[in-house]
Amino acid sequence: MREIDLHVIERMKEDPLAFGEIYEHYVDRIYNYIYQHTRNIHDAEDLTSSVFFRALTNFGRYRVQGAPFGSWLYRIAHNTVVNWHRDTGRRKTVSVESLPPIESNGDRPDETAEQEEARRLLWVAIVRQNPDRQELLALKFGQGLSNAEIGKTMNRTEGAIKALYHRTLLGLRKELEKMGME
Amino acid sequence: MDEALLQDVLAKQADDLARGEGAKPREAYLQILPSRAAELAPLLEIAERTSRLMSVQVKPDAAFREELHRELLAMAQQRYPGGWANSPPWMNVSRSWIIGAAAVGSAVSVAGLVAYFIRQRQLPALFR
Structure with a gap:
């Protein structure tokens, strides 16, 4: 996975608009990842929004010395998808038409x-x-x-x-x- | 031993497929563990097909993408007006500190209750 430049993460400390660059770097991949689970655009958009809002809200918990930022973000996306499966019980209804x-x-x-x-x-x-x-x-x-x-x-x-x-x-x-x- | 090697072979092919370089011919992987070739071959073939099926990339609608970008920046500016490092300290307190503080608070409360009940039991004796 191509990671975002650490300088952008560091810049977030001073400039909140740097989050825009983080978003642009990951949004397509996170959306695609979520879409692979939901197989419908409406839920994929909702969950993608949720992932980035959570990432922004919890940004202070991310440690540059820990896991790469992408892994941290995917972990949020993973938990979001797991919760979605649990809350909606839709796993069995991911349709064959969604091929x-x-x-x-x-x-x-x-x-x-x-x-x-x-x-x-x-x-x-x-x-x-x-x-x-x-x-x-x-x-x-x-x-x-x-x-x-x-x-x-x-x-x-x-x-x-x-x-x-x-x-x-x-x-x-x-x-x-x-x-x-x- | 064979089992671990078999998993390594499957993982190697999956990595090659996932990197988008296209996996090597199946025989190249089978040669690593010829004693399990009969078992490996169909799994390698399923992996190739699964990779082709799942590597289709779906992109978000442009309007949604832009709208979310705007909303996130608005929230970022509102939440961290001077950047994350200059945000109010309580926003940067890590979860472990919050859990630790809650645990200490709970322990103090329990100790207080225990002390209260001990005191209650001792009081009648003092006045006897």
């Missing part, structure tokens, strides 16, 4: 249809995993974070993240087998 888009292949429509079906079934398998596993996949493939960064966000060791990733792939395989895909 991420794909670039269409105009020259080979049959292949696109087949790929689309495979993608749909994989998406069903992902949605059926527990929140920790979905979270790991979102942070790894949606955000491109390292295992160390994911560990800091999810409050686990790097070894625990590797083991969780292994279990997640096994879980996906099992779901795909149930659907006759493997």
